[in-house]
Amino acid sequence: MTVRNGRQFLSIxxxxxxxxxxxxxxxxxxxxxxxxxxxxxxxxxxxDLRRLFRTKGQPYIYIGNxxxxxxxxxxxxxxxxxxxxxxESGRFAAGWGQMAEAMGARVETVTGxxxxxxxxxxxxxxxxxxxxxxxxxxxxxxxxxxQVDTASGVVNxxxxxxxxxxxxGHDALFMVDAIASLGTMEFEMDKWGVDVxxxxxxxxxxxxxxxxxxxxxxxxxxxxxxxxxxxxYWDWTERHGEEHYMKYCGTPxxxxxxxxxxxxxxxxxxxxxxxxERHRLLAGAVHAAVAVWAEGGVLEFNITExxxxxxxxxxxxxxxxxxxxxxxxxxxxxGVVLGIAIGDLNGKGFRIGHMGHVNAPMLLGTLGVTxxxxxxxxxxxxxxxxxxxxxxxxxxxxx
Ligand SMILES: *Cc1c(COP(=O)(O)O)cnc(C)c1O
Numbered sequence: 001m002t003v004r005n006g007r008q009f010l011s012i013x014x015x016x017x018x019x020x021x022x023x024x025x026x027x028x029x030x031x032x033x034x035x036x037x038x039x040x041x042x043x044x045x046x047x048d049l050r051r052l053f054r055t056k057g058q059p060y061i062y063i064g065n066x067x068x069x070x071x072x073x074x075x076x077x078x079x080x081x082x083x084x085x086x087x088e089s090g091r092f093a094a095g096w097g098q099m100a101e102a103m104g105a106r107v108e109t110v111t112g113x114x115x116x117x118x119x120x121x122x123x124x125x126x127x128x129x130x131x132x133x134x135x136x137x138x139x140x141x142x143x144x145x146x147q148v149d150t151a152s153g154v155v156n157x158x159x160x161x162x163x164x165x166x167x168x169g170h171d172a173l174f175m176v177d178a179i180a181s182l183g184t185m186e187f188e189m190d191k192w193g194v195d196v197x198x199x200x201x202x203x204x205x206x207x208x209x210x211x212x213x214x215x216x217x218x219x220x221x222x223x224x225x226x227x228x229x230x231x232x233y234w235d236w237t238e239r240h241g242e243e244h245y246m247k248y249c250g251t252p253x254x255x256x257x258x259x260x261x262x263x264x265x266x267x268x269x270x271x272x273x274x275x276x277e278r279h280r281l282l283a284g285a286v287h288a289a290v291a292v293w294a295e296g297g298v299l300e301f302n303i304t305e306x307x308x309x310x311x312x313x314x315x316x317x318x319x320x321x322x323x324x325x326x327x328x329x330x331x332x333x334x335g336v337v338l339g340i341a342i343g344d345l346n347g348k349g350f351r352i353g354h355m356g357h358v359n360a361p362m363l364l365g366t367l368g369v370t371x372x373x374x375x376x377x378x379x380x381x382x383x384x385x386x387x388x389x390x391x392x393x394x395x396x397x398x399x
């Protein structure tokens with residue numbers, strides 16, 4: 001017997017649920033790419049991406065996933081032999097760094113704790129040591145960090161990291177992966193002194209995977225002028241051309257652009273502050289439930305500091321128990337797809353995605369099914385996690 005039929009809740013941290021309005025906007029035949037509405041959609045979407053990144057800098061749209069945006073960002077500002085500093089937390093910054101290494105950069109790492117945010121003091125110490133290097137050419141050229149690491153579930157304090165850089169006077173580029181955070185929480189590219197930011201379509205932007213985005217500030221543009229890794233497809237300068245196709249280095253991703261326009265309209269209609277607050281509240285409900293479940297001694301937050309838990313994804317450890325039966329039960333019996341834990345945490349826990357097109361009934365449904373599975377599988381847990389989530393929301397969402 002199952003109670004699965006009905007709408008499946010995809011509760012993984014990306015790709016996230018695509019709203020019906022976005023799907024409907026994409027459902028259209030091929031259109032002219034040289035004149036007509038699509039050209040205006042490109043222009044207005046680029047303008048609205050500036051609002052999302054909060055920058056006066058230049059945004060770009062790539063056909064590609066997040067890895068594409070990573071490579072594109074590196075290719076536009078670095079040269080062979082440049083040193084980059086990876087601020088490790090979870091999995092994704094390290095992955096970005098490996099990409100830089102494969103392209104021919106030298107990589108140094110501020111080794112992180114998988115259960116904590118990057119410590120700004122470690123960054124500061126690393127940069128101070130770097131400034132003592134005799135040969136200026138060997139100095140760190142760029143710093144790579146993620147705002148939210150989707151594997152560990154941590155949120156890094158980007159403004160605090162910026163302050164640590166400024167305290168040393170180091171002039172490295174500050175490059176931020178906002179893939180699992182843009183459109184879910186505050187991001188202030190210009191105010192925080194971020195030189196390059198990247199994101200992609202299938203997380204907070206509520207779209208199918210397939211397009212990704214970069215934004216470049218003035219310092220990144222200056223570095224771009226002398227970057228040796230530049231290739232034709234990723235090259236920012238090539239994309240400054242007047243013709244519409246130049247902005248995509250070829251045929252634009254037509255249907256995706258209609259989807260993007262719709263998703264941006266939805267985010268801006270809700271109001272970005274409200275979007276962030278919705279994510280904060282839903283994350284609070286998840287945290288309330290997990291804290292109660294954890295009383296059973298099996299489940300545990302991966303991120304130990306409550307303030308460092310991301311508003312978009314929660315990673316939960318199962319302390320020696322195989323999480324597979326729990327995920328199977330949720331999916332096969334009840335129609336809720338939870339995320340597997342990835343990277344070093346694979347097989348050691350699971351993840352609940354709460355980013356993008358998600359609201360209280362969807363989230364309470366996911367939490368309710370998770371608690372049902374815990375009970376059905378006799379996994380020790382504190383009872384009343386869902387009640388705690390309800391109590392939290394009832395207290396936080398005023399009439
Ligand atoms: C999903 C994700 C990526 C990778 O994106 P892909 O589209 O899978 O290439 C990179 N960084 C973060 C923080 C992510 O969440």
